[in-house]
Amino acid sequence: MSLDLTETTITEAVQKTFTAAHDDRMREVFCSLVQHLHDFTREVQLTGDEWFTAVDFLERVGQMSTPTRQEFVLLSDILGLSVLVDQIAHQDGSTSTTDSTLLGPFFVEGRPKAENGSDISGGVDGTPLFCHGSVVDSAGNPVAGAHVDTWHSDGDGFYDVQQAQKLHDKLAMRALLTTDERGRFWYRSIAPRYYPVPTDGPCGEILRAADRSAMRPEHIHFWFQAEGYEPLITMLFRYGDPYLETDAVFGAKRSLVVEFVDHQAGETAPDGTTMTEPFQTVEWTFTLERKDQGDVTDRAEQT
Amino acid sequence: MSLDLTETTITEAVQKTFTAAHDDRMREVFCSLVQHLHDFTREVQLTGDEWFTAVDFLERVGQMSTPTRQEFVLLSDILGLSVLVDQIAHQDGSTSTTDSTLLGPFFVEGRPKAENGSDISGGVDGTPLFCHGSVVDSAGNPVAGAHVDTWHSDGDGFYDVQQAQKLHDKLAMRALLTTDERGRFWYRSIAPRYYPVPTDGPCGEILRAADRSAMRPEHIHFWFQAEGYEPLITMLFRYGDPYLETDAVFGAKRSLVVEFVDHQAGETAPDGTTMTEPFQTVEWTFTLERKDQGDVTDRAEQT
Numbered sequence: 001m002s003l004d005l006t007e008t009t010i011t012e013a014v015q016k017t018f019t020a021a022h023d024d025r026m027r028e029v030f031c032s033l034v035q036h037l038h039d040f041t042r043e044v045q046l047t048g049d050e051w052f053t054a055v056d057f058l059e060r061v062g063q064m065s066t067p068t069r070q071e072f073v074l075l076s077d078i079l080g081l082s083v084l085v086d087q088i089a090h091q092d093g094s095t096s097t098t099d100s101t102l103l104g105p106f107f108v109e110g111r112p113k114a115e116n117g118s119d120i121s122g123g124v125d126g127t128p129l130f131c132h133g134s135v136v137d138s139a140g141n142p143v144a145g146a147h148v149d150t151w152h153s154d155g156d157g158f159y160d161v162q163q164a165q166k167l168h169d170k171l172a173m174r175a176l177l178t179t180d181e182r183g184r185f186w187y188r189s190i191a192p193r194y195y196p197v198p199t200d201g202p203c204g205e206i207l208r209a210a211d212r213s214a215m216r217p218e219h220i221h222f223w224f225q226a227e228g229y230e231p232l233i234t235m236l237f238r239y240g241d242p243y244l245e246t247d248a249v250f251g252a253k254r255s256l257v258v259e260f261v262d263h264q265a266g267e268t269a270p271d272g273t274t275m276t277e278p279f280q281t282v283e284w285t286f287t288l289e290r291k292d293q294g295d296v297t298d299r300a301e302q303t
Numbered sequence: 304m305s306l307d308l309t310e311t312t313i314t315e316a317v318q319k320t321f322t323a324a325h326d327d328r329m330r331e332v333f334c335s336l337v338q339h340l341h342d343f344t345r346e347v348q349l350t351g352d353e354w355f356t357a358v359d360f361l362e363r364v365g366q367m368s369t370p371t372r373q374e375f376v377l378l379s380d381i382l383g384l385s386v387l388v389d390q391i392a393h394q395d396g397s398t399s400t401t402d403s404t405l406l407g408p409f410f411v412e413g414r415p416k417a418e419n420g421s422d423i424s425g426g427v428d429g430t431p432l433f434c435h436g437s438v439v440d441s442a443g444n445p446v447a448g449a450h451v452d453t454w455h456s457d458g459d460g461f462y463d464v465q466q467a468q469k470l471h472d473k474l475a476m477r478a479l480l481t482t483d484e485r486g487r488f489w490y491r492s493i494a495p496r497y498y499p500v501p502t503d504g505p506c507g508e509i510l511r512a513a514d515r516s517a518m519r520p521e522h523i524h525f526w527f528q529a530e531g532y533e534p535l536i537t538m539l540f541r542y543g544d545p546y547l548e549t550d551a552v553f554g555a556k557r558s559l560v561v562e563f564v565d566h567q568a569g570e571t572a573p574d575g576t577t578m579t580e581p582f583q584t585v586e587w588t589f590t591l592e593r594k595d596q597g598d599v600t601d602r603a604e605q606t
Contacts, residue, residue, distance in 0.1 A: 002548065003547060003548060003555055003557040003560065005386065005390075005553060007390040007391055007394055010386055010387050010390065010553060011383070011387075013383065013553060014383035014553065017513060017515050018515075020514040020515070021512060022512060022514065023512065026512055026513065027513075028347060029347050029353065030509075030513070032346050032347045033343055033347075033382075036339040036340070036342055036343035036346075037339070037343075038384070038387055039339055040336055040338075040339035040340075041387050041388060041391065042387070042391065043335050044332050044336075045391050046391065047391075047392065048388055048389070048392050051384075051388045055376055055379065058361070058364075058375050059365050059368045059375050060365070061361075062361060062362050062368065062375075063365050063368070065362045065366070070358075072358045072361050072365075076354070076358065079336075080313050080314070080316065080317035080337065080341070081340060081344060081354075082354070083308065083313055084313050084314075084345070085349055085350075085351055086351070087308075087310040088310055088348050088349065088350075089351050091310055206333075209329055210320060210321045210323060210324040212320045244306060245305065250308060250313060252306055253308075254306035
């Protein structure tokens with residue numbers, strides 16, 4: 001370093017302070033981060049006022065973040081970063097396994113476990129939905145004992161954690177299930193709905209200033225974890241949803257758009273009940289990737 | 304947008320969502336930000352685990368930030384971003400005005416006003432220091448009535464806000480002064496000391512992992528504001544300080560290194576007192592830039 005740094009030489013001076021990093025990967029990540037952050041700052045000739053605005057913005061994002069309101073995840077989502085990270089992790093382009101997509105800000109660690117066949121709606125009103133899934137490997141063999149996290153919004157597009165007062169902090173419309181010996185899982189809940197991402201925080205300021213749609217198409221989240229398989233974080237999107245092509249977080253993928261089948265009152269539900277009201281069914285087969293398949297090297301594990 | 308985004312096409316898709324921004328500058332800044340953020344992510348092939356680590360890190364930075372503990376400012380500082388923004392703002396390369404440097408995380412809005420000649424140490428023990436400054440324009444004419452913010456550490460390298468418990472939340476070693484009709488300001492305080500930036504927060508994790516020095520060379524902060532002149536945020540560094548060339552926040556500049564003169568007990572202080580203990584004096588002339596001089600266009604004002 002020197003006492004005579006310029007707008008140009010500052011970048012290398014900062015990068016040099018990472019040469020003694022204990023971890024090669026840390027050095028690589030920070031040298032690249034500093035380069036791109038400085039390049040951005042020079043490219044737009046960022047002003048002091050804009051820097052103040054950015055610092056204040058990031059502080060507010062951090063201060064709004066809680067385990068049930070992940071504003072930094074949302075910021076990453078609306079900048080397309082979350083989807084990009086997911087795409088990088090799955091760039092082998094395998095078409096034999098189910099596509100992943102982003103986690104989103106509404107996953108909650110303390111979700112309840114549930115038995116297959118149970119009602120996970122937590123008593124929230126809505127159109128009954130019966131979800132049936134199969135988990136298989138790329139040869140079509142069932143994956144028994146897989147952990148299946150699922151979570152979704154209510155019929156107004158709100159997650160339980162956004163309705164904490166109304167629900168007295170009870171979690172609803174989410175559960176951790178386990179596949180049976182034939183790789184199957186199934187549950188009853190209520191139909192979700194398209195919804196806007198939360199716009200009452202700092203991220204909402206960006207969306208409004210850019211006149212961007214905050215809407216996410218209707219979907220159900222899934223997170224599969226099974227021994228010997230790569231974890232799979234994904235969603236099923238409803239065919240025909242008006243917001244499929246303008247997903248505010250860039251998460252919708254053609255391969256994950258499926259039919260949410262409408263049924264009339266009087267029809268028989270998959271669990272044998274004769275329903276007295278209209279209901280929906282959705283059925284899908286999820287294909288996991290074996291850990292020894294393809295390039296599953298995890299950089300984080302290397303270092 | 305489409306349902307078939309790839310690791311490459313995602314960037315343009317995100318940029319397109321900013322085309323309707325009401326403000327041209329916002330569109331420019333966010334399109335560049337998205338480009339560089341995505342380029343960085345692709346270049347290092349950021350993993351999902353690393354993304355989680357980054358989100359958690361930024362949340363913790365935000366949650367630690369308060370008006371007196373500006374952890375996001377510190378993050379910007381240790382990545383050289385704060386100094387870069389300052390360099391961009393002053394790239395006209397004028398040598399006729401005093402160099403600026405970064406604000407740092409310890410400026411406090413509610414600092415007390417003080418009269419010239421007063422003791423601003425707030426009763427904190429230390430080696431007495433007498434600071435005398437002159438504020439002039441580039442022709443050498445005095446700038447009367449300029450607001451002069453000054454703040455500095457104690458003799459152990461701690462700012463008042465880091466010693467809030469000991470000082471019962473009283474602000475000390477900082478004040479807002481005003482220059483007299485001859486552009487002069489002067490005060491008594493105590494000598495500051497080199498110190499480490501705070502390392503008990505998330506930024507400390509980066510410094511430790513990179514085996515980086517956390518030390519800042521001894522300095523006094525100044526922020527000048529006067530009608531008709533560009534504001535000037537700067538510091539005076541002590542000649543001979545061992546950390547001048549390894550400033551953890553890249554803020555030290557050759558033009559701002561000045562003599563902090565040591566005096567013995569028995570010598571007369573600038574205020575006429577015969578001192579019974581050793582003391583220091585520092586004297587400097589600060590040259591402000593007129594608002595109509597050179598390229599003072601502020602992008603933030605344009606838009």
